[in-house]
Amino acid sequence: MVVRKINIVRNKEKKIQATRFYIQLFFALLCIWIGIEFSYFVKYLSTNGAEGQFYRPAGVDGFLPISSLMSLYYFILTGEIHWAHPAGLFILIAIVAVSFFIGKSFCSWFCPVGFLSELVGDFGEKIIGRKIKIPKLLDYPLRALKYLILIFFIHAIFFLMNEITLKIFLDGAYNQMSDVKMYYFFADISQTSLIVISVLFFLSIIFRNFWCRYLCPYGALLGVISFLSPIKIKRNVSTCIDCSLCTKACPSFIKVDKVKTVYSDECISCFNCVDACPVNDTLTIKTIRHKKISAKLIPYFVVLIFCAVTGLGMLTGNWGNEISKKEYLLLHEEVHQLDHIRSAKDIKALEASGKQNKIITNKKN
Numbered sequence: 001m002v003v004r005k006i007n008i009v010r011n012k013e014k015k016i017q018a019t020r021f022y023i024q025l026f027f028a029l030l031c032i033w034i035g036i037e038f039s040y041f042v043k044y045l046s047t048n049g050a051e052g053q054f055y056r057p058a059g060v061d062g063f064l065p066i067s068s069l070m071s072l073y074y075f076i077l078t079g080e081i082h083w084a085h086p087a088g089l090f091i092l093i094a095i096v097a098v099s100f101f102i103g104k105s106f107c108s109w110f111c112p113v114g115f116l117s118e119l120v121g122d123f124g125e126k127i128i129g130r131k132i133k134i135p136k137l138l139d140y141p142l143r144a145l146k147y148l149i150l151i152f153f154i155h156a157i158f159f160l161m162n163e164i165t166l167k168i169f170l171d172g173a174y175n176q177m178s179d180v181k182m183y184y185f186f187a188d189i190s191q192t193s194l195i196v197i198s199v200l201f202f203l204s205i206i207f208r209n210f211w212c213r214y215l216c217p218y219g220a221l222l223g224v225i226s227f228l229s230p231i232k233i234k235r236n237v238s239t240c241i242d243c244s245l246c247t248k249a250c251p252s253f254i255k256v257d258k259v260k261t262v263y264s265d266e267c268i269s270c271f272n273c274v275d276a277c278p279v280n281d282t283l284t285i286k287t288i289r290h291k292k293i294s295a296k297l298i299p300y301f302v303v304l305i306f307c308a309v310t311g312l313g314m315l316t317g318n319w320g321n322e323i324s325k326k327e328y329l330l331l332h333e334e335v336h337q338l339d340h341i342r343s344a345k346d347i348k349a350l351e352a353s354g355k356q357n358k359i360i361t362n363k364k365n
Contacts, residue, residue, distance in 0.1 A: 015275040019299045020108065024115040031112045034059040042183050045332040054328075058319045060179050061088030065218055066153065067170070067178055068092040073157055074166045082170045083322040085179070090313030094306045099222040102302055103229045103269035107212060107219055109302045114212055114268070120201065121208035121251065132206055133253050143213065143266075146220040153217060174338045176323060177331050181338065208251055213266065223265030230288045233262040233274060239282045246283055249276035256283070271295055 034057045043052030061068065068088035075081055081089060095106045107114045125131060134142065161169070169175055185193070203210040212219050235246075237260060246256040252266040256273045274295055277283035285293045313319045323331075 016271055016295050016298060017275055019296075020270065023109055023299060023303065024118075027110045028112045028115050030059070031062075033057075038179070038183060039187075042180055042187075045180065045328055045335075048329060054325050056179075056320070058087035058321070059091075061085040062091040063182060064088050064178055065092065066157075067175055069153065070157055070161070070166055070170060070175075073161070074163070074170060077163045077166070081318045082167075084170055084176050085321060086318040087310075087313060087320070090310050090318065094309035095218075095222070096225060097309050098302055098305050099225045100228055101305055102231055102298065103267060104219070104222045104226040104265075105269035105298075105302050106222055106306075108268040108270035109299075110306065111218075113216070114209075117204055117209045117212050118251070120204045124205035124208065128206070131208060131253075134207055146213075146215050146217055149215070150217040150220040173331055173334070176321075177335050177338055180332065180335055184335070212268075213252070220265075226265065226267065226269070227263065231285060231293065232288070233267070233271070234284055234286045234290075235260055235262075236282045236284070239279055241279055241282075243278065245276045245278065246273035249273050269298075271298065 037055065037057040038060050040052040041054065041056045044054050045052075064085055065088075067085050068091065071082045071085060071089040072092055075089060095110075098106050098110070108118075133139070157166075174181075189197075200211055200215075207213075233256070235256065240257070242257060244257045247254070247258075249272040250256055251270065251272065252264070252268060254262060254264050254267055254273075256262055262273075271285065274283050274285060281292075285295055285298065287293065
């Protein structure tokens with residue numbers, strides 16, 4: 001029997017989990033601040049200006065991913081930044097850019113839902129005493145759910161809509177007031193919605209990151225994009241001591257100790273595994289050209305990329321929308337009658353009207 005001798009050099013590099021926690025906490029508090037500011041804005045509209053303030057924080061657009069995805073497709077088709085929720089477009093591009101360059105890092109560095117999921121998961125582990133993983137026979141079909149949801153939205157937007165239908169929807173009252181509609185959904189939450197959220201919360205205590213792992217279409221999109229990332233976690237087989245601490249530290253149940261390079265749509269680039277590795281230069285962050293990147297530089301990269309893209313939106317004047325106070329007050333009068341089904345019917349009616357006009361024009365010619 002041949003025994004492999006390894007000269008162990010302890011990993012003394014500064015850990016990045018504390019830095020990641022503070023960045024997550026900052027963005028979570030930022031989201032709370034945006035929510036508070038937005039509540040004053042909605043109060044202004046609901047009281048016809050008697051209370052609250054007419055200031056709408058543009059950052060609320062970050063909570064409108066479907067509208068932002070439509071705006072992105074509209075921008076691709078026309079080269080125009082739609083005026084209703086311009087900040088949402090830049091936030092979406094920033095999220096995609098961060099995930100392209102540094103894997104699925106938005107989920108573990110910025111996302112407030114991801115941050116909450118981590119805290120709930122930590123709480124669950126303390127109660128149960130260990131991580132619980134859903135059996136493979138159930139895990140794989142459940143993981144497919146978020147991709148099915150993503151495919152539905154991709155098909156509905158990129159295959160069923162064109163430049164005209166996109167403009168009709170984005171210009172429509174429903175899209176303009178979608179942030180206010182979202183606010184009322186949570187402010188006056190129904191019993192059914194409350195039950196669903198409570199069930200998801202309970203499941204997240206038992207099964208870590210339940211929503212993120214199985215249901216989040218945003219995570220599915222970023223998981224696909226992360227495959228194109230030039231930065232990967234690599235394992236040096238010759239210095240690995242097979243302690244499996246990296247696999248135990250992974251919140252996504254990736255068997256890091258069994259691969260040379262981590263290729264997984266479930267990897268959220270939290271770098272817990274890198275921090276957990278006790279041997280220097282064994283688990284490292286490298287580019288596709290095998291150039292090592294110090295883990296302590298990662299926080300600067302993720303923040304810089306995100307702030308650079310969103311900052312571009314602010315500097316170019318494409319952050320706040322172009323809806324006036326008078327228009328908002330008028331739109332709010334019918335906000336509870338607005339819905340996406342009605343918007344879809346309006347689009348179909350306008351499309352039919354356009355086709356009919358085209359037929360009449362052709363007959364006259």
